[in-house]
Amino acid sequence: MAHDTHDIHRSRAEYEFVKRKRATEMRGQLTSFAIMIFLTLIAFTLVAAEFSPYLIVPILLLLAAIQVVLQLYHFMHMGNKGHGMMAFFMFSGMFIAFLTVLAMVTIVWW
């Protein structure tokens, strides 16, 4: 609703602060973007070089996990303030899902 929008007036210092913060954030995003491309390159190289699948699969899974974390923190702003509960729930869920799948895989199919 229109009357709910607020005009935000910032002082000079606040403006500088926000600007600096955004610059830092942008640098983080660019860096992680570069890292992600590099990780993808490693993945492709591994497969192209035809290493044993027993080597490739675990490394690919590890790289994927790193990519997810980078994505969450640098592009989806999970590190920002007020995201503690989300992070807690996501990691709890992942932890529980991981344990469950691991246990299922080991005791049902091995």
Place this chain on the structure above:
Amino acid sequence: MSSNAQKTGFGATIWDYITTVDHKKIAILYLISGGFFFLVGGVEAMLIRIQLMKAGNDFLSAGTYNEVLTMHGTTMIFLAAMPILFAFMNSIAPLQIGARDVAFPFLNSLGFWLFFFGGVFLNLSWFLGGAPDAGWTNYASLALASEGHGIDFYSLGLTISGFGSLIAGINFLVTIINMRAPGMTYMRMPLFTWTTFVASALILLAFPPLTVGIFFMIFDRLFGANFFDVTMGGNTIIWEHFFWIFGHPEVYILILPAFGIFSEIFAIFSRKRLFGYTALVFATILIGFYGFMVWAHHMFTTGLGPTANAVFALATMIIAVPTGIKIFNWLLTIWGGSISFTVPMIYAVAFIPSFTAGGVTGVMQAIAPLDYQLHDSYFIVAHFHYVIVGGVVLAILAGTHLYWPKMFGTMLSEKLGKWTFWFFFIGFHLTFFIQHFLGLMGMPRRVYTFGADQGWDLFNAISTVGAFFMAVGVIILLVNVVMTTIKNERVGNDPWGDGRTLEWAIPSPPPFYNFAQTPLVRGLDPYWIEKMEGNKEGMIYAEPLGDIHMPNNSFIPFVMSLGMFVASFGALYHLDGDKAWALPVLIIGLGITFGSMLVRSWKDDLGFIVTKEELIADQERIQREAQAREGGKNGGLK
């Protein structure tokens, strides 16, 4: 005109409850329908005990016995215990954090109606060719072989009511994270809110595995898939895994809110702050985590192998640690308190030894080699009834007495309440204590009869007598409810006299907008703090009195759930092959559901505003009523 102008009359009241999105009214709906299913499950329990009263009894046939036993377990867990706990969560948790309502009032109503129609669908199986008969665990090898439509009623009914539970769980999570009053930090939340929070998180993570399992089951039975069919390359054990990955957290979904209710009771009636509040909170969270790591202890005898058994045995035993922390904290809360033995407090005190006994037999079963002896015997039956009846049901009865004034504005009779307690408590121990020994003597669970030469006659007869005691207790409770409602003696904000948390700072029952002004929370037990500082007004407030934005009632949740209900019949009978109407029914049902979703999405519903003037008038009315009450007779306990 705003909708707080009340229409009276029976039809208008019914319509109001069908369309309501008010968390307090939805709580009453949960309580009534959960209570109804509790009675249905209770009657089924009585049938079981009558059948097992003597050797070679022929009161129920073997097939009917299987149906009664399955429906007793399924009804009690999914349709009685959970909804009644949802009733308390809905009614109390938003008040305890000083919220206006839950985060999604519309979804709250939808969750209720999905549960309701799922439960009705499941129970209609009695009249439509036979109830499910593969036990509440519905193990696949048994379920796939079951004839008739019983199992399909189970899987479709639980899918629908499972959606309802999931919606309710998500709603509580969002409410508790986002809608706490100013000053209500996480570590100032009352224990009941905390346990609601953790139980909701468990619902969020535990119900999807059940839904997946049931989907596989539906596909196997209705569409000829082979997920669990060993002869076609499936794996029947996978169902057991899915079921218990859900099933073990499920028992914590039940017991944690029960712990919460008892934590409130101990603090109120010992007139002390909870001993070890922080430890209680972290024990609750820890139990939530451990709940997901122990499911295979239900499957020790399926042949998982010694390594898996050892891992899950140890994990299971660890759970005794946080639970033990809780027990000691409650004992130390009572210790040195100024105790008043009201009905809720009597239940709470009785809960400690009863539940501990169930916990101890649980640790016994965690010892995998011993479990090979105990598995599928009456020892197991005794164990889980000790934790569920001795924990959850005692909490439900205690909570009914404790929160009745807050939900309905009248006090249940203390005298009749004590009669209920003694009949129920003695009956409970009489029924189930002796079943430990029946199990050790070799009586298997789920058998419909036994022979006269097996030496189980006397103990079974005693057990049946105990069941009748419990039934008498429940009947006295019903009488109590009726008499209290007829007498209709209204009570004030804090009828127990020693309320500590925010829900006791508001009239009983609270006005539809809850707190006129959002309260400011200055510490743990905020209402107690204000009382101790002699605050006549009750609370201090975080905002000036102003207009309140409220959601409109809606008929859509009811229709949406009804569509699922109708569609289930179509899905169920479609596979008979000879019923041409089944497919149209399925399509019409889904059409109703998706159509009402579209209406909901396209129609703007901006709610209504309770103006400041209306609020002031309503607050004055409440004050007048309170003065009239105090002029006449003192409501409440003191």
